[in-house]
Amino acid sequence: MSNEETRSDAAQDRGKQDGRSGFDRFVEAAYFQVSRAPFFGLCLLIVVAWAVSFPLFPDAKSWQVVIHTVSSVLSLMLLVLLENAGRRSEEAAQEKLNVIAEALSDLMSSRAQQDPTLEESVRRLRDAVGLEERH
Template sequence: MERRSNAAESRGQQDGRTPFERFVEATYDRVSRAPFFFVCVAIVVVWFVSVPFWADLKSWQYAIHTVSSVLSLLLLVLLENAGKRSEEAAQEKLNVLAEALSDLMESQAQHDPSLTASVRKLRDAVGLEARH
């Protein structure tokens, strides 16, 4: 059993987050809550009632379109990054479970040789041998 490193150990080595990753996490935490929605509604309301202050109606429309397009693009990139990291964390948890299951099956294969093929198939399917 000592021949492979533990999948949880490999995950623990990645705990040092970059400033960008901390920023993404903080942003995701804030934009996924109700107050952010109300801030967006407030921006639209302020934009809507500001129509008398604009000389040209097209400029008034361009203002909200430009602001919303830029914010949408930035939020999309940040949320996609957060989603990717969440997916990677879930995959790592599945890998840890698969590794534990394969270790259990391997220990039971001493009593039931038919499990040996299943252990090999599980390790090949999950790619545990390639990771360790």
């Protein structure tokens, strides 16, 4: 199988359903959108709309409460979404590192048959990443 076929298969696999819930897909889409310039523009537009709405409120205190409430609600929702996305990203990176460590451990084990000094390094690597407990 050529590299291009492998890359094509990998790209297709990314698009397939991978058992994620609707919430997980929503978090990923939200994470993508809030990290782009249009979201910043929307936030700026909200602040500008709030600023020019001053004459519509009977006093400055209620006018300030509006922006505080809106910003607090948006901040809380974004915090939860972004923390969820960050946690899943961290778990994915950890799993990739574990797979790399496992492959390295297997490679070192096969080489240890020819070079017994690698046995200790293999043991330390497996202990460090907990490969024995995971399998």
